[in-house]
Amino acid sequence: MLYVIFLGLAFAKLFEFLLGRVKIPSIISWFVAGIVIGPYVFGLIESCPGLELFSRIASIFLMFYIGLSTNYSAILRKAYLSVIAGVSGVITTFFLCFFVLYITGNGVYESVLIAIILSNTASEVVSSTALTINNLFVYDVAITASVVDDIIAVIAVVIISSLFLNLNWSIYFSYLHLSILAIVFSLGLFLFKHHSRKSYKLFQKESMQALIMVILGLSIAFTIKMNINELLIAYATGFILNMMMLRGDILLRTDTIVMDLSDFISKLLYLIFLPLLFIYIALSINIASIDMLTLVLLFVASTIGKLIGCSIPIYIKTKNKSSILIGILMMMRGSLENTLLSMLYLYNLIDIKIYSTSVIIPFISTLTALTAVYILRKYFST
Numbered sequence: 001m002l003y004v005i006f007l008g009l010a011f012a013k014l015f016e017f018l019l020g021r022v023k024i025p026s027i028i029s030w031f032v033a034g035i036v037i038g039p040y041v042f043g044l045i046e047s048c049p050g051l052e053l054f055s056r057i058a059s060i061f062l063m064f065y066i067g068l069s070t071n072y073s074a075i076l077r078k079a080y081l082s083v084i085a086g087v088s089g090v091i092t093t094f095f096l097c098f099f100v101l102y103i104t105g106n107g108v109y110e111s112v113l114i115a116i117i118l119s120n121t122a123s124e125v126v127s128s129t130a131l132t133i134n135n136l137f138v139y140d141v142a143i144t145a146s147v148v149d150d151i152i153a154v155i156a157v158v159i160i161s162s163l164f165l166n167l168n169w170s171i172y173f174s175y176l177h178l179s180i181l182a183i184v185f186s187l188g189l190f191l192f193k194h195h196s197r198k199s200y201k202l203f204q205k206e207s208m209q210a211l212i213m214v215i216l217g218l219s220i221a222f223t224i225k226m227n228i229n230e231l232l233i234a235y236a237t238g239f240i241l242n243m244m245m246l247r248g249d250i251l252l253r254t255d256t257i258v259m260d261l262s263d264f265i266s267k268l269l270y271l272i273f274l275p276l277l278f279i280y281i282a283l284s285i286n287i288a289s290i291d292m293l294t295l296v297l298l299f300v301a302s303t304i305g306k307l308i309g310c311s312i313p314i315y316i317k318t319k320n321k322s323s324i325l326i327g328i329l330m331m332m333r334g335s336l337e338n339t340l341l342s343m344l345y346l347y348n349l350i351d352i353k354i355y356s357t358s359v360i361i362p363f364i365s366t367l368t369a370l371t372a373v374y375i376l377r378k379y380f381s382t
Helices: 002-020 026-037 049-069 072-077 079-103 108-118 123-130 136-165 170-195 205-225 230-246 254-284 292-318 323-329 335-346 352-358 361-379
Strands: none
Touching: 002 026, 002 049, 002 254, 026 254, 026 361, 049 136, 049 230, 049 254, 049 335, 079 108, 079 136, 079 292, 108 136, 108 292, 108 335, 108 352, 123 136, 123 323, 123 361, 136 230, 136 292, 136 323, 136 335, 205 230, 205 254, 254 335, 292 323, 292 352, 292 361, 323 361, 335 352
16 A cells, blocks of 8 residues: 555656646646556556545545635635636536536436536636736636636535435434534634634644644544535635634734645645545546547537636626637636546446546646647737
8 A cells, every 4th residue: 555655656746747847737747647657557556545545635635725725805806707707607618518418328416516527627727827828817817717616616516416425314414513513613713702812822823723723623523424525514614714814813813824724735735645636536547438429528518618608708798808818727627626526436426437537528628728828828918
C-alpha cells in the first residue's frame, strides 16, 4: 500500500513538473501519470484500499476548502452577471447532457447526477487561465460565475445522491439531529461573540485553527456515523466559518486565522491529496468499458451547453464581444467534477462503464478550452 501511494505521488509530481513546462494544468498531469504507471501502460501499480482512503480524505478537504476559501463578497459585487452566466450555463449544459445520457441507455437518476456534475466549471482552472487574459471584464465575470455553479453542483449532487443512498425516513431524522446541533453550536458562538468579546485575546492563532479543525473533525465523524453524505457537511462547515469571518465575527477575525488555514489546506491538497486522488481516478477507470459514442456526444453537449448558455446571455446584457471568452473559460472542468464523479462510483451510484466514460470529459474539455483561449485571447485583450 505504501509502495502504491508513494510511487503514485512521485510520478504525479514528475508529470506535473514536465507537463507544467508547456502550461498543462496539474490535474491533467496527475491523471496522465496514473494512466502511464497503471495497468494499461507500464503496470507499475494498481489501485488499493489505501489509495481509495486518500481519495476520500482529499474529497472531504476539497469540499471544506471550497466552502472556506470562496470569496462570496466578490460574487455579490458581480451578482447580476455572475448568476446569469452561472445559472444559464448550468441549465443549458444540464439538459443537453441529460438528454445524451438518457438516450444512450442510462437510468434517470444516473443521468441526472452526471449531467449536474458536467454542468459545473472548475473555478481553480478558470482563475489561473483568466489571469493570462488581459481583460478585467472576462476575469471578474468568469471567476465569479464559475464559483456560482460550483455551489450549485456541490449542493445538488450531494443532496440527490444522499436521497438515493438512504431510501428511508432515517435520513430525515439524521438531518434533523444535525440541524439541532448546528443551532446549538450557532447559539454558543453568538453568546461568545456578544458576551465574551475579550476572550479571543487569550487564544493564539494556532489554537483557533486547531478549534476549527476540531469542528470539522467532529462534523465529519458525526455525519459518517449517522450515514449522511460527508461532502455536503464538509462544504457547509467551511461555508459557515467563511460567512462568520466575512461578517466580522470576533472569534475568527484575529490575524486572518481562517485565511492562513485556508492557504495551508490548499498547499496540502495540491502537494499530496489531489495528486493521489487523480492517480486513483486514473487507476479506477476501465478503458475497455469506455463508450466512445457517449463520450463524443457528452463532450459536444457539455461544450455547446457552456459556450451558448454562458456567452449568449452575457452578450445580450452587455453587448461585449469578449463574452465568447467567458463561455470558453466556463468549459473548463477539474478537481471538483472528478471528485464528485469519484464519489458516485465509490458509493456504487454509477457503474464502471458510465464512470470510465464521463470521467474523461473534464480533461478533454479543459484542454479544448485552453487551446481556444490561447488562440483567441490576443483578439479580446483590453
